[in-house]
Amino acid sequence: MNMDINNKLYKKLSKYSLSEIIEIEKMDRQFIAISDLYKNKNINDDDYLFLLMANALICYQLSGKGEDYWEEFAKTVEAIKDLDDDTELKNFLINFVSQSKNNKRLFNAKQKRIEKFFGFYNAFVGKSKMYYDNMELLAKDLASIMKQDKNAKTIVFAIKMFSYGARNVFGYVNYFPTSLAIPLDSRLEKIYLTYINKSFYTKKDIQTFYVDLSKKLQIPQLHLDALLWTRIDI
DSSP, rough: OOOOHHHHHHHHHHTHHHHHHHHHHHHHHHHHHHHHHHHHOOSOOOHHHHHHHHHHOOOOOOOOHOOOOOOOHHHHHHHOOOOOOOHHHHHHHHHHHHOOSSTTTTHHHHHHHHHHHHHGGGTTTTTTHHHHHHHHHHHHHHHHHHHHHHSSSHHHHHHHHHHHHHHHHHHOOOOOOOTTTOOOOHHHHHHHHHHHOOOOOOOOHHHHHHHHHHEEEEEOOOHHHHHHHHSOOO
């Protein structure tokens, strides 16, 4: 790793404290969407948090911007009045995705993921605060039910959206575990290439880059995500 180039990125990010990053996260349109949903929700807290994770797990290969998709999702949930059990929640989400403006692709695969994830419903209900206080355990259990690595992009993104929602439910901020990876996407890859001049690299190289940066800044990777999205131009 070229530490001289890496230090340029470090200097840009090192001026932000963890408390400042939390305030930046509050300006995320996705955070705002699910916070507005919480204020206007017609489902209980556990169902609210479970539905956020279920939606995050199918939040890939979008046909629109992620922020637009979460706003569409939140407004649609608010308009539904009869989500009384896990079957109704599951059927709602499947029907929503089938008609979504911003998540049209790979519907069959996403429907299967929804159905698989709802196998976790009974194990989750009543334990949401326990999971908020131990998000590493939640990542492990999500990975188990979805048969993925706990640092897979959709798993860690589900943890991120769960945490956003849990801040509304429980009224306090619990920082992300340092062990959870940043959800890698094309923007983070471009940032990597901007600050590390390599003609050949692997996904592992990118992951290592953000692990090292997170450790140097003493900012958990999932919180670092907000800074990289909002404070770094590429």
